[in-house]
Amino acid sequence: MxxxxxxxxxxxxxxxxxxxxxxxxxxxxxxxxxxxxxxxxxxxxxxxxxxxxxxxxxxxxxxxxxxxxxxxxxxxxxxxxxxxxxxxxxxxxxxxxxxxxxxxxxxxxxxxxxxxxxxxxxxxxxxxxxxxxxxxxxxxxxxxxxxxxxxxxxxxxRHPFAPAAFATPTDPGITADDGPCGWVEFDGGVVETGTDGGRFHFDNEGPKHQSILTPFALADRLVSNRDYRAFIEDGGYRTAGLWLSDGWAKVQAQGWAAPLYWRDGDGGPEIFTLHGQQSLDLDAPVVHLSYYEASAFAEWSGARLPDEREWEVGASTRRSVDGRFCSPGRSAHPGATPMHRSAGAGLRQVFGDAWEWTRSAYSPYPRYRPAPGAVGEYNGKFMCGQFVLRGGSCATQPGHVRPSYRNFFPPEARWQFSGLRLAKDI
CATH class of the missing domain: 1.20.120 (Four Helix Bundle (Hemerythrin (Met), subunit A))
Known part of the structure; x- marks a missing residue:
């Protein structure tokens, strides 16, 4: 028992x-x-x-x-x-x-x-x-x-021979989804997001508050490497009209032409992982994208990035916070998108695998006040010039995230396991 x-x-x-x-x-x-x-x-x-x-x-x-x-x-x-x-x-x-x-x-x-x-x-x-x-x-x-x-x-x-930090474990295989993403629609209206109590949460997750959302849809899965490769092959990094101005300046100044850690191998595209250099799994979520790259891909797709409130509404439909998190014996890299188990299965890959960029600037919720003393510097003073990410990643500890959890990074950051899920208005 x-x-x-x-x-x-x-x-x-x-x-x-x-x-x-x-x-x-x-x-x-x-x-x-x-x-x-x-x-x-x-x-x-x-x-x-x-x-x-x-x-x-x-x-x-x-x-x-x-x-x-x-x-x-x-x-x-x-x-x-x-x-x-x-x-x-x-x-x-x-x-x-x-x-x-x-x-x-x-x-x-x-x-x-x-x-x-x-x-x-x-x-x-x-x-x-x-x-x-x-x-x-x-x-x-x-x-x-x-x-x-x-x-x-x-x-x-940065090592010339791409050494592995950890041995490559044997993950159980899954039936991968290599088809186009589906869409899950939400009515919008008056929604309540954030949290006030119960289990532990960071101060930036509250207070709970109401806001109004127009009807929207979220992609039922994360954007994959296959999806993102199509963006690259269509000239995504050479088309200024897809990019925010600061993002295009970064592309020009840094010479970005693919996500961080993508490399050309003798047998095709490869990616550097914590398990060393590996073939690029086209069915796995794309990661190590800046906000600028995620935004440009969404523009190219005819969609947009989700508002963080939309993401939280969608995530709250899940009964449990399960997904690919950091775990002994499991690959420290995102896994392929699983097939739908049944029609109308809803959102997939909501937690774990990849942090999801949102279009929401990292700012305080209504009535937010940082805690007194030095510990109050933990979150509040960073609420400027950054964007919110949601969901956790394959490097996140199990049990650490929840639907209200708000991660944040500056828009040029690429070294985190950051990807995206598309959104659109309906």
């Missing part, structure tokens, strides 16, 4: 920390110290920063007699919290040869031991504010688990 007892917060903390360790177990020391571009952080830095978060926001204030591991780490591993103090430049994280990886691992062990003591204290279980901080810390570390994967992928992609 299945054990239905709730998992203790101490056990969940231990599980999340162990999951981080498992992600890096096959990486070498040299892999974990490289920074291949300003947006990428070395694996070693992620391991230290997630540890710094627990030390800074919980241990220093909540565990009597806690001994700080190193006074220098508050400067080296603060990411962007002005309320905490000065910090090392993000673009120079790869220059930090010290502390060594071994010392970072010792730092993790020091903090983990202290956290295990803290989470056993009676007053922790009874303090809602502290419990909320613990939940935030768990979600924060899961976000960095995904960043570890996307960042090491970019690092290894």
């Amino acid at each position: 299945e054990d239905m007892r709730p998992v203790s917060v101490a056990a969940r903390f231990s599980g999340v920390r162990e999951a981080t360790q498992l992600l890096v177990a096959d990486l070498g020391v040299e892999d974990m110290v490289i920074q291949s571009m300003p947006d990428v952080s070395p694996t070693k830095w992620h391991l230290a920063h997630t540890t710094w978060f627990w030390e800074t926001f919980l241990l220093r204030s909540q565990l009597a007699g806690y001994r700080e591991y190193s006074g220098e780490f508050n400067y080296l591993f603060n990411s962007y919290y002005n309320g905490i103090g000065a910090r090392h430049a993000r673009s120079e994280r790869g220059l930090l040869s010290r502390p060594t990886l071994a010392e970072v691992m010792a730092y993790r062990a020091h903090v983990d031991e202290a956290m295990s003591r803290l989470l056993m204290l009676d007053h922790i279980a009874e303090n809602t504010a502290i419990q909320d901080l613990v939940e935030l810390g768990l979600a924060h570390e899961q976000q960095h688990q995904e960043l570890i994967l996307t960042d090491i992928k970019h690092v290894l992609s």
Whole structure:
């Protein structure tokens, strides 16, 4: 009989920390110290920063007699919290040869031991504010688990021989859908999106609020590599009229001609993955697109990107948050689009596989207020110049996302597992 007892917060903390360790177990020391571009952080830095978060926001204030591991780490591993103090430049994280990886691992062990003591204290279980901080810390570390994967992928992609980060697992085969996408229609009207309570959520997911949507339709699957190759072959990267002005400038300046990691192989198109160089699966979702590329493809298709509220309405029709997420023994790359099981099956690939660009600027919901103190810098101060993505990816941890979850990146970002689903007015 299945054990239905709730998992203790101490056990969940231990599980999340162990999951981080498992992600890096096959990486070498040299892999974990490289920074291949300003947006990428070395694996070693992620391991230290997630540890710094627990030390800074919980241990220093909540565990009597806690001994700080190193006074220098508050400067080296603060990411962007002005309320905490000065910090090392993000673009120079790869220059930090010290502390060594071994010392970072010792730092993790020091903090983990202290956290295990803290989470056993009676007053922790009874303090809602502290419990909320613990939940935030768990979600924060899961976000960095995904960043570890996307960042090491970019690092290894710069190697001339395209080495694999992980061995290629054997995934169970599926019957792939290589046909055109279908459309699922929605009536629109007054809709309620966002969330107010219940299980943990980030502050940018609320408050719950109402808005009016005109009738719309969402594609029943993600855009595939096959779809996107047709866009390329039709001159998509050479047709200025398809692109937003800033996007066309990026195409010209950066020489974009295909998604990041697409390469020409001797036997046909290939793609660099966390499992090394592989043949391009035309039935799999296209990923590593910027917002500009997603927008241009939608324009070429005679469609558009969805509003994030439309996406959430569509996602809320799903009974469960299931999909291809990060999991031991599973490929760390999107999988082929599954066939419909039956007529009217609705939206597919809603969660996992690829983050879906929306046309919605990342901005606060009505009545949104950031939390007080340094922790309030987590989301609110980034609500400018970025676009919302929804749904999670093959690098996202299971159980991390939900219909209201809002990811966000600047429109030129390509190194995440970002793809798209088409939308249209009806």
